[in-house]
Amino acid sequence: MSHLTEELFGNVETFLEEHLTEYESVEEAVAAYMNLYNEQNRKKHQGQVGFMELSDLLEELAYEREDTRRLQLAQQILERDKENVDAKIAQLEVESVNQLEVLSQLKEFESQERKKWLKGDRSGWVNFKERPYMRLKNRLAFQYFNQKLYPQALKHFEELYRMNPSDNLGSRYMMMVLYCFLYQWDKAVKFANQKEHKEDAEMIGKLLVLAIITERSLDAQRLFKKMVDLDENFLPALDFSRDVESARTMFSMAKEGYFEISSLSLFDGLEEFLFGTEIVFEWLRKHYEEYYQEEFELHTVRNPLFAGLPSGAVQSLLEEGLIRPEDFQSFKKKDLLALQGIGKVSVERLIANGVQLKEG
Secondary structure, three states, X not given: OOHHXXXXXXXXXXXXXXXXXXXXXXXXXXXXXXXXXXXXHHHHHOOOOOHHHHHHHHHHHHHOOOHHHHHHHHHHHHHHOXXXXXXXXXXXXXXXXXXXXXHHHHHHHHHHHHHHHHOOXXXXXXXXXXXXXXXXXXXXXXXXXXXXXXXXXHXXXXXXXXXXXOOXXXXXXXXXXXXXXXXXXXXXXXXXXXXXXXXXXXXXXXXXXXXXXXXXXXXXXHHHHHHHHXXXXXXXXXXXXXXXXXXXXXXXXXXXXXXXXXXXXXXXXXXXXXXXXXXXHHHHHHXXXXXXHHXXXXXXXXXXXXXXXXXXXXXXXXXOOOOOHHHHOOOEHHHHHOOOOOOHHHHHHHHXXXXXXXXX
């Protein structure tokens, strides 16, 4: 949910808490608030500052990456809302002289905001007022992670997940990443086997990496097969035609948004294992090649439909997705003859092998 929508709902909630008894129904109270909302929005366009402007600034801050502009936005927000957590985070991140100072200030800020959070409902993401604190805790957790302080990072991500099981901030994936960095196989397996995670390809993909680096060969092979079932495109997310250094470069460029790689998030956070050494990359390359070789043999050497066909004809049929008898149901003889490498002899062989073609 955007900052704009989030703040709107938060303001409605506050308005109802303070003024609901003044109206005959919730609907009437909400209508009254929306009238106020629209009036303030109108005043904004007349050059007057209203809460809509604050929402616009927060929306821009959430996506801004350039430090000078982030600081400008943070200062403008704090002029209107001096206790705004998101603006304070941006300000301290930009103004700090180094990452150690960022970490130190985030720790202190999180400690202060936690005391306020403990006095509240503690109902999680559904409570709009708790979201700034949760975003702050998430930033602190990532700061620990970026400084390679993995146990501390894991502690905060695990707390975030307990605070908000619906996991709007994606803490579960960072927990799995950190189980890899800390080689915590048992915890990772237990977490990945939870009902809500069993069919989550991103969770299983990270567990696969952990199985590889902890040399659990049978587990790795089992997880590899499960990944193929869950997401057959997970291996093309890495370009195995390249060496490990070239693949790292391509992966980094994709993360920066220069182009898109399918299923990139399956490996997000694990670049050090994928490219820091060749162990994981080469294991995946080996099983990638074995998998596709097995698939090719399944559809060619072991496929009775292709018995007696020349390799060129088989390749053309595979490229057209013609693998099973039912795949040919909409094809006429002339359609097959139009394919490269398919002649009359090949068509007759296919018919003898069980293919039924349309008349005409």
